[in-house]
Amino acid sequence: MHKLIFNEWLKLFKKRSFFISYLVMMVVIGGAAYFMKILAGGEKFAMRDFVFLGLSPSGFGALTALLVMISTAGAVSKEFSQGTIKLLLIRAQSRSKILLSKYIVIFLYTVSLMLTSFVVSFIAGSLAFGAGTPSASWLDVGKVALSTLVYIEIFATITFMLGVLTRSTGITVGITMLLIMMKDMTVALLSKYAFTKYLIFTNVDLSIYAGGGSPLPGMTLGFSLAVIAAYMVLFLLLSFVTFKKRDVA
Amino acid sequence: MNEAMNKVATGPVKGAGQVVLQVNGVTKQIGQKKIVDRLSFDIQQGEIVGLLGPNGAGKTTTIRMIVGLIRMSEGDVLIKGESIKRNFAKAISHVGGIIENPEFYPYMTGYDNLKQYQRMTKGITEERIAEVVKLVGLQDAMKKRVKAYSLGMRQRLGIAQALLHNPSILILDEPTNGLDPAGIREMRDYLKRIAREEGIAILVSSHLLTEMELMCSRVIVIQEGKLVTVRTLGESTVTENKTEQVQVMLRVNDAEQAKLRLVRMEEIRVMGMAPERDQITISVRDSYIPRMIDTLRNEGIAIYRIEELKESLEDEFLKWTGGNRSA
Numbered sequence: 001m002h003k004l005i006f007n008e009w010l011k012l013f014k015k016r017s018f019f020i021s022y023l024v025m026m027v028v029i030g031g032a033a034y035f036m037k038i039l040a041g042g043e044k045f046a047m048r049d050f051v052f053l054g055l056s057p058s059g060f061g062a063l064t065a066l067l068v069m070i071s072t073a074g075a076v077s078k079e080f081s082q083g084t085i086k087l088l089l090i091r092a093q094s095r096s097k098i099l100l101s102k103y104i105v106i107f108l109y110t111v112s113l114m115l116t117s118f119v120v121s122f123i124a125g126s127l128a129f130g131a132g133t134p135s136a137s138w139l140d141v142g143k144v145a146l147s148t149l150v151y152i153e154i155f156a157t158i159t160f161m162l163g164v165l166t167r168s169t170g171i172t173v174g175i176t177m178l179l180i181m182m183k184d185m186t187v188a189l190l191s192k193y194a195f196t197k198y199l200i201f202t203n204v205d206l207s208i209y210a211g212g213g214s215p216l217p218g219m220t221l222g223f224s225l226a227v228i229a230a231y232m233v234l235f236l237l238l239s240f241v242t243f244k245k246r247d248v249a
Numbered sequence: 250m251n252e253a254m255n256k257v258a259t260g261p262v263k264g265a266g267q268v269v270l271q272v273n274g275v276t277k278q279i280g281q282k283k284i285v286d287r288l289s290f291d292i293q294q295g296e297i298v299g300l301l302g303p304n305g306a307g308k309t310t311t312i313r314m315i316v317g318l319i320r321m322s323e324g325d326v327l328i329k330g331e332s333i334k335r336n337f338a339k340a341i342s343h344v345g346g347i348i349e350n351p352e353f354y355p356y357m358t359g360y361d362n363l364k365q366y367q368r369m370t371k372g373i374t375e376e377r378i379a380e381v382v383k384l385v386g387l388q389d390a391m392k393k394r395v396k397a398y399s400l401g402m403r404q405r406l407g408i409a410q411a412l413l414h415n416p417s418i419l420i421l422d423e424p425t426n427g428l429d430p431a432g433i434r435e436m437r438d439y440l441k442r443i444a445r446e447e448g449i450a451i452l453v454s455s456h457l458l459t460e461m462e463l464m465c466s467r468v469i470v471i472q473e474g475k476l477v478t479v480r481t482l483g484e485s486t487v488t489e490n491k492t493e494q495v496q497v498m499l500r501v502n503d504a505e506q507a508k509l510r511l512v513r514m515e516e517i518r519v520m521g522m523a524p525e526r527d528q529i530t531i532s533v534r535d536s537y538i539p540r541m542i543d544t545l546r547n548e549g550i551a552i553y554r555i556e557e558l559k560e561s562l563e564d565e566f567l568k569w570t571g572g573n574r575s576a
Contacts, residue, residue: 003368003369004368004369006368007365007368007369010357010361010365011354011365014354014356014357014361015356016356082352082354082355083349083350083352084352084353084354086318086346086348086349086352087346087348087351087352087353087366087410089317089318090316090317090318090341090344090346090348091341091366091369091370092338092339092341092342092369092370092371092414093338093369094337094338245320247313247318247319247320248313248318248319249309249310249313249318249319
C-alpha cells in the first residue's frame, strides 16, 4: 500500500506545476502581509493574528482549498484522459486500493499546503508585525487550522467523487467552484426550513463553533460532525463503488 | 503469401501445449445488445494467436474483458487456471498487456514510468528493468521524458512494461496501430522472438490481415461477437482433399495454343489468360493435374511453371465474414 501511495505522490510531484502551488501560496501570503502593513499602517496587528488569518477558512484557507481542489479534480480524471488508466488497472492490485492511495495522497497534499501556509504566514507575520499583543491564542490558531482541514477535506471529497463520476477534469472543477460559490447563498435562502441544518453546506465551517456561535440556531459541534461523517461516508461509497464497477472502454 | 506463411516461427517452444488462457462462454450484454456472445477459445504456451474480425465485431471488448478492464455479463476467463473474475490479482499477475497505444505519464521519464509499474507488482528487481529495457533497445532513452518519445519508442516502452513481471501471456490490442512499416516489422520481430525464446503465449487483436498472417500461428475470427472460425496458419496442404478444385497458373511457351487445347478438356476451366506473359490460369481437380501435363506435352507445348494460386488470408477472411459487411 505504501508503494501505491508513493506512486501517486510522484504523479503529483514530478509535474512541473507541482511547485507552483507552493509558490503561489508564498507570494499571496507574503504580499498580503506587505500590503496590510503599508495600508493598515499604525493599526495594531500581531504575528499570531496573521497566522490565524493564514489558516482560517475565510482567510487564506480558501486559497489552500482552491489549490487542493484543482489537484484533486485531476487525480482520477487525468488517468482517463491520458489513457494511463488502462495500464494502471491491469496490475495485480485491486481497484479499491488504487483509489484509496489517490485519496490518501490528496490528504497528504492538503496537510503539506497547510503546513506551508503556517510557515509562510509565521515568517511573513513576524517580519511585518512582530510578536505584538495578539488577540488570538495558539489554541485558537490550532482550532481554526483543524476546522480548515475539515472544510478542505469535505470539498476535496466532493471533488474526488465528481472526478470519479464524470471522468472530466474541466467539469469537475466547474461544478466544485459553483458549489463553493453557491453554498453560503443556498444556506441563507433556505435557513428558515428545518431540513437546512442537515445540508452539508450548512455544516462545512466548524470554525463558527470556536467563536461560541453556530451556523443556525440550535446546531452543535457534535451534530455537525455527525452530519459531516454521514456525507463523507456517502461520497466515498459512491466513489469507490463507481470506480470498482466502471468499464474502462 | 505462401512464402510468408511458411516463415511463421513454429520451431520448438519451451513447454508448448500447456493451456495458458481459457475463455469460457464469455458474454457482454449492454441493454438488449450482445456485443460479445458466448465466446470460447483456448491459447497455449508459446503460441501467437490473432483475434480477427471486422470493425465492431467485439475484438476490443473481448480483450478488455480478458484483462478485467470491462466486466463480463456471463462466462469466465481463466489465466493459468485462475479466474479473472474471482481472483483478479492472481490471474492478472500472469498477464502483460498493451491496450491500444500504450499511454504513459508524459511528464515523467521512461524509467520513472517503468518504476511506477515496478512498485505495483511484487518481486520486480532493478536487474529485470534493465533487462527488458535492453530487450526493447531503449537504454539511451530511459532518462528522457516520455513526452519526447516517438510513437515507435512508446510502443517499445509498452512492450517493456508488459514484460516487466515475467508474464505467461501477452495480450495486445491493436499493437501496430499508427506505426510505420518499419515500426510494424520491428514490433513483429520482437513479439516472435519473445514467444520463441521465453515461451510466452501472445494474443493479438488486429484488423491488419497481412500483418496477422506474418505473425500468428493461429487466428480466431469473430463477427458480431460470435466465433466464426479458428484457423491454423502455415499448415501444408497435404491434408487437402485430392478431389478439391485448385487454381493453378501455368507458364508455357505458347499460351494461345495451350488455351485451345485446355478448353477442349471437360475437367478443366480456364479462368484467365495473360498472353504477353505466356501465362494461363485454370481451375482443375488436384488428381487431374498429371493427365493435363501429359496432354500438353503430347501437343508439343513446353511447360515452364506450374504454380498453385492460394487464397490469401484476406480472401478467406472476406469469405468467412461475408465480405461486404467487413471493414
